[in-house]
Amino acid sequence: GAVVSQHPSWVICKSGTSVKIECRSLDFQATTMFWYRQFPKQSLMLMATSNEGSKATYEQGVEKDKFLINHASLTLSTLTVTSAHPEDSSFYICSATTGTSASYEQYFGPGTRLTVT
Amino acid sequence: DAKTTQPPSMDCAEGRAANLPCNHSTISGNEYVYWYRQIHSQGPQYIIHGLKNNETNEMASLIITEDRKSSTLILPHATLRDTAVYYCIVRVDPSLGKLVFGAGTILRVKS
Numbered sequence: 001g002a003v004v005s006q007h008p009s010w011v012i013c014k015s016g017t018s019v020k021i022e023c024r025s026l027d028f029q030a031t032t033m034f035w036y037r038q039f040p041k042q043s044l045m046l047m048a049t050s051n052e053g054s055k056a057t058y059e060q061g062v063e064k065d066k067f068l069i070n071h072a073s074l075t076l077s078t079l080t081v082t083s084a085h086p087e088d089s090s091f092y093i094c095s096a097t098t099g100t101s102a103s104y105e106q107y108f109g110p111g112t113r114l115t116v117t
Numbered sequence: 118d119a120k121t122t123q124p125p126s127m128d129c130a131e132g133r134a135a136n137l138p139c140n141h142s143t144i145s146g147n148e149y150v151y152w153y154r155q156i157h158s159q160g161p162q163y164i165i166h167g168l169k170n171n172e173t174n175e176m177a178s179l180i181i182t183e184d185r186k187s188s189t190l191i192l193p194h195a196t197l198r199d200t201a202v203y204y205c206i207v208r209v210d211p212s213l214g215k216l217v218f219g220a221g222t223i224l225r226v227k228s
Binding site: 004095105106 | 155160163204219
């Protein structure tokens with residue numbers, strides 16, 4: 001079945017530095033990829049939607065200059081957390097959809113745990 | 118997208134059927150009902166979806182009431198590995214791909 005990977009699975013960085021998280025669709029071409037954030041004991045919150053070759057669409061309240069999303073190919077999207085602060089510590093999850101089935105099923109990655117010290 | 122209401126938590130004995138309810142009383146005729154689950158510290162996993170008819174796959178069954186205002190996800194023989202947060206999601210346009218997650222139901226399967 002469709003597999004989505006994320007790298008790294010966890011990362012610790014110092015406050016003020018930037019961190020890049022990769023999301024790859026391993027066995028299918030993803031026309032659309034999504035980025036979610038999940039704080040402890042909370043549900044997933046959609047951050048942005050990205051389509052290959054175009055600018056990402058950010059949800060209300062998500063700073064596009066802080067969370068840079070690049071979807072350069074049909075199998076790779078990256079999320080860069082710029083000038084990270086401790087409040088950015090969270091579980092970041094991507095998902096991808098082929099857009100070819102009638103139900104547009106989403107396939108999720110395993111998530112990346114970011115800790116900012 | 119229609120709002121869903123789920124109980125915050127449920128317990129189920131191992132080997133028994135787990136029945137997880139979801140209310141979506143404001144659902145529209147073109148909205149699908151989706152179920153995902155999330156095991157601790159992992160990404161969500163798709164389980165099943167339906168529009169108006171009952172659906173069954175290798176993981177679960179989805180029962181949608183005739184008026185479509187509620188549905189039930191059934192795990193026929195729950196195992197300890199089914200312990201997870203289960204999300205019921207209703208979305209209007211599958212082509213948009215956007216999923217809005219609510220609080221979900223924490224299902225604890227106990228031996």
